[in-house]
Amino acid sequence: MPTDPRRVYLDTEFLITQPCTTGLVALALTDEDGNDYCAVNAEMDTFHVYSHPWMQEHVWPHLPTLPGMPHRLDYTHPDVKPLAQIADEVAAYFSTGRDTHLYAYYGAHDLFRLHSLWGHNWQVMPRQIPRWHFDLRALQEQAGNPDLPEQDSGAHHPLEDARHNRRMHEHLLSLGTLPGPTVQQEEITHLHARVRELEGAEAAVAATARARAFRDAAAALDSDDTCDCHGCVSCTSRWHAQQFRALADEAERTGPAARAGDTR
Known part of the structure; x- marks a missing residue:
């Protein structure tokens, strides 16, 4: 193979x-x-x-x-x-x-x-x-x-x-x-590998660790470049950073710590 x-x-x-x-x-x-x-x-x-x-x-x-x-x-x-x-x-x-x-x-x-x-x-x-x-x-x-x-x-x-x-x-x-492969691409691959490793982890640890991994990914990829062509390296990286931040927010909202405060 x-x-x-x-x-x-x-x-x-x-x-x-x-x-x-x-x-x-x-x-x-x-x-x-x-x-x-x-x-x-x-x-x-x-x-x-x-x-x-x-x-x-x-x-x-x-x-x-x-x-x-x-x-x-x-x-x-x-x-x-x-x-x-x-x-x-x-x-x-x-x-x-x-x-x-x-x-x-x-x-x-x-x-x-x-x-x-x-x-x-x-x-x-x-x-x-x-x-x-x-x-x-x-x-x-x-x-x-x-x-x-x-x-x-x-x-x-x-x-x-x-x-x-x-x-x-x-x-x-x-x-x-x-x-x-750029350092940035290698970092993306490494960060996604970390996320996959967490998929089978115990829920309380996984939710916190996933959120942290997503925020690390966002910080690594974010760019201050104001270009809006949507195709260059800066725009693509900034879009990925936004997606990782959204995923971190979702992990924190749905994790065990967040659910502990749910009184429904």
């Missing part, structure tokens, strides 16, 4: 105005060996997705629809699945026994939608699901901001976009200008 991390590429299509799972339209994954997965959310808010002009023009044409009724989603199509099934199949996709490096392009929203399959609850989410990702836009910047291959067709089809993410990464790797 290969010992190097498996490279997996993610893309999602979503309704930006609905951060809940009804706003998830479709999700796709592919890896360096071409193992593909694509699913359309049977529980999406089809009315608002189709009513959104941009979604109707760019995303809806790639979805399975009823013959002669292009405005109606075909719920009998094998790619159209309920969220619970998608979550189980995505968990199985990542269950290879290898570490995974996840890649996405401007991928903060994609990671958010992936984690929404488990309600953003890392205690429920299977441990093989990546908690973080490498943003291809940030890697492009680290490589000297070279031009990336253009996508000839299939834009906004989730699987075609995921495959294009792989092509962009392969192009960046071929240039030989990507730096090795």
